[in-house]
Amino acid sequence: MVDAMHDVILIGAGHNGLVCAAMLAAAGKKVLVLERSAVVGGACITDEIAPGYRASTASYLISLLLPEVVQELELARHGYKVLARNPSSFTPLLDGPAVPRSGSGQGNYLLMGPDEALNHREIAKFSARDAAAYPRYEAWLTRIAECIEPLLSEPPADLLPLPASWRKRSLFARLRELRRSRRLYQALRAMGDELPQAIELLTGAARPILDRWFESDVLKATLATDAVIGAQQPISAPGTGYVLLHHVMGTAGGARGVWGYVEGGMGAVTQAMAAAARERRVEIRCNAEVAEILVEGGQARGVRLVGGEVLRTKTVISNATPEVTFRKLLPAGSLPPLFDEAVARIDYASASMKINLAVSELPDFTALPGKDVVGPQHRGTIHISPTMEYLEAAYDDARRGLPSTEPILELTIPTSVDETLAPPGQHIVQMFVQYAPYKLAEGLNWDALREPFADRCIAAVNAYAPNFAASVLHRQVLTPLDLERRFALTGGNIFHGSMALHQLFSMRPVPGWADYRTPLPGLWLCGAGTHPGGGVTGAPGRNCARELLRTL
Secondary structure, eight states, rough: OOOTTOSSSOOOOBHHEEEHHHHHHHTTTOEEEEEESSBBTTTEEEHHHHHHHHHOOSSOBOOOOOHHHHHHTTTTGGOOOOOOOOSSSEOOSSSTTOOOOTSSTTOOEEESOOHHHHHHHHHHHHHHHHHHHHHHHHHHHHHHHHHHHHGGSSOOOOOOOOTTTTTTOHHHHHHHHHHHHHHHHHHHHTTTTGGGHHHHHSSOHHHHHHHHHHHOOHHHHHHHHHTTTOOOOOHHHHHHHHHOOOOOOOTTTTTTTTBBBTTTTTTTHHHHHHHHHHHHOEESSSSSSSEEEEEETEEEEEEEEEEEEEOSSEEEEEEEOHHHHHTTTSOHHHHHTHHOOOTTTTTOOOOOOEEEEEESSOOOSSSOOOOOOOOOOHHHHEOOOHHHHHHHHHHHHTTOOOOOSSSSEEOOOOOOOOOSSSSOEEEEEEEEEEOSSSSSOTTTOHHHHHHHHHHHHHHHHTSSSTHHHHHEEEEEEOOOHHHHHHHHOOOOTTTTTTTEEEGGGGGGSSOOOOOOOOOHHHTTEOOOOOOTOOOSHHHHHHHHHHHHHHOO
């Protein structure tokens, strides 16, 4: 039996689920969204970490959100407002061999942002050659990104010669693949003479690319963090080049690759999406955890909630990770054995941790003093990762199942531009940490390590800003295990699965099933475990909705 109240039941009110629901509803479909938590947003929420202090709990910056999503859902009308950051990056250094070539201890830091003159002046402190090369590097990344970006807004071309036993395709489906293949060919052809370099960026390691472009260690280390964010890989691993490129796509921060804050925290993004969905008559139920996807006659036919309530429909869409969707919510035997084995091989290796702090004053950096007034050093992402070897050593600990002795830290202070998040004169500091491996060495567990490792991270910042540790009033610590428990992020992976090369494009979530469909009729995927992957893009949700509407 099918309940005619809803054409679609969607599991999970994260940002991709909300985008998908709103687009389906705009096309006249009756959509019900079920969310296990008390609020919508998934990992894109704003949380009160102490009375009067609100932080972007997991996701913390915006840039990758598709402009089509912003326009089609009219997010600005529903309260979405991006706050630009300038400068957008600050890397302080300790006294020692990394002192700028000017020889002066003053200015022992690197500031960068959308201002070309600032970038040239700052990089030239360390290398005149790098200062001249940096605009060419940015232009190179921009040209490749502009060629690739259109491919993210549709299912990827599937060029794999998979046998019919893996997946049968209709004539129309094969014709669609030919059209997508042509668009892929055109995108690659548009790169012209730069195609060999682009292929290295898309498939290779970030470190040799950065080493080829630049000589200054602090510049390379500042750029390299984007190549490993959310991953348990070193900067020398193949595939990190694409992650580097992935993070310079998007213009939601005000310019290409420049990330911004959202007024009210990242929860304001999903609240605006939820408002747009409800305006289109989407029904959203919170505190409604799905226990099982119902399978009848070889098709998905609804869900059973924790507590026993049964809801039926013809189409179920999951915004959960592939692991949760296929291996926790479906009855055993619902999927073909080969597909089930492929799902079991998905890599969720992760080493990310989030620490959100309420502080009484701004950090006073030795390299660029000042705490009474917001300065340029406070507005952007603060990088505690001074050298390339520092990054490699941090990973080497994680490889052995240990939290980094000297962790890679990215700090953001949203209250530098957004006064709505803390009492006057007080601030929020959001700390993204690597490497904190989900799988620890034998005898270690995150429940015991959570607070000591958070102390280590705070102490690492204190070495650069001696007032920092004493300024902490409240803290919220989310280990990879906490990210899994709270947000159902398998393995604590913020991207719903590694963004390594073997899990991108037509191989995401598994080879041959990158068009949001699944082998189980009536069941679709719309989360970050599908193409084009992680980040607050809205692309998986939008692509899934368009594919489903085309099919219907």
